[in-house]
Amino acid sequence: MAERISNSFNLRYLSINQFTILSIFFMIFILVLVAAFSIGSFEFSLISLFIGDTTQIENTIFYEIRIPRVILASLVGASLAISGACLQGLFRNPLADPGLIGVSAGAALGASIVIVFGSTIFSKFVLSTFLLPLAACVGSGIVIFLLFLLTKGFGYQGVTYMLLVGIAINAIASVGIGILTFISSDSELRSLTFWTMGSFGGITWPLLVPAIIIILTAFIFLSPILRNLDILQLGESEAKSLGVDVQKLKYRVIFTSAASVGASVALSGMIGFVGLVVPHLVRLIAGVNHTYVIIGSAILGSSLMVLADLLARILIQPAELPVGLITSAIGSPFFLWLIFRINKA
């Protein structure tokens, strides 16, 4: 039996227009990267770095602090935007966002549990390199599974139901984190508050590498089902009658979102609204098919997050703003506008 080509990743589903837009996104991304690499409390000239005309300390700062930080911001931006786009597609709900429906909070709760109960048992290296991302992924996975049960298998329940469930899950998770905060020691407490604000500071290569692997694996796992997410928009039984294995599609999206949100939250805390705003911008620009939306969200999400982090670093130098504050400042009015727009339609 011949397989459907739509079960593999295929650029045929991009229109020429969309391809152009994606190329423009990519150029913006490169510009933002160059800016983020050069600008900061230490200004770098990329050319002098390239020809080796730099001091030892400049090299250390650039390769051990600046580059990991920018890569982390870019990865987290991409993974939050992609999981937002996927969850919106899966739930057929334009307001699904990992932060709003409680997936990020679940990841933060998972990470918090490990910090408070694990710090006495495990060494700092094992804890922050392996256990934290794992616990965060498990936390976000549990929340998505809970949503799965509460929405009777992600059936279409209307736009608001899922948000109400999200409010409840967020509340439950914050009770958990609240209790943990209460019983935690001073140093644990500092790590905990980090999750509620979100920041890309303090990242090092050993912490970054596992996250890169988790997030890239999740993306590759996702790429063959983009067309099927389009077809799912017709309805579950229609998708099934068109040859889409809906069950498998759900599991893939659950796995991808849980893994990428978990890994992101473990390293950078809760950063809100990226998963909501970015896919919408991408859709507004050139269409709603998922091959375009997911690739576009990845690139634009990366760019915006790197830019937000750049702002966080330079706005109130020498201090730093939490990057979550910046994304929420941009994202929450957008969220209101979106609710208004959906209500009108």
Next chain:
Amino acid sequence: MSIAANNISLSYKDKDILKNIDIEIKKGEIISVLGPNGAGKSSLLNIISGEIDINNGDVLYEDVPLSKLSIQERAYMRSVMSQSQPIVFDFSVREIVEMGWLDKGNLRYSNNINSAITEVISDCDIKHLENRKFNTLSGGEQRRVHFARSLIQLWRETDNKDSRYLLLDEPNANLDLFHQINLMKMLRELSNDGVGIMIILHDLNLAFKYSDKIAMIKDGSLVAYDEPRKIIDQNILSEVYDLTFDIQLKDSKINISYV
């Protein structure tokens, strides 16, 4: 060569929805399913399409039990147009129709997508809507787009001998008279090409004119299942619909009105 449903029963929470139904969709035949609301017509269609599992009985696609066929194999054999759901994102009409295209991994077949879609779109009279957003269309126009999508799923090259079946749940709902008749004519052409069709209808005149067989369902039971001429009968119709009918047969033309 057919899709056959043998001795099908379905119950849900002690309520019988379908009782011992036998029905067969032969290649090249149009079977109309009629009956009051809630009689079990859609359930029957969903069982035949493989959407609902049955408590008793078998569904056979060309003598192969449905459970032995993968979701993809089923998609190649039959397309389904059910009562549609809202679509959240702003897909264009053309994108919705394209979703019906099953790529069989055969390059020669894949190259036909544009001509196939152009052909089906003009047959269904939605050419002028092609670039509109699906969500801005009226109910009837949306039904025509979904119909086009289910036709695209069955599209084959002319020399292809695949068995194809079309299962339609009230495709006529919300359609104006012209498009209702246009749709029935298209079904007739498809059946002449060898497609087996099952259609849920409410219009007795259309059912009589365009079907090869009519199945009358009431309270989950098959009341009558035969050629239109034998089904369109005072007693059968009154039993199914609890109405008195006035039937006038002239040559091959029929006029059914109710009192």
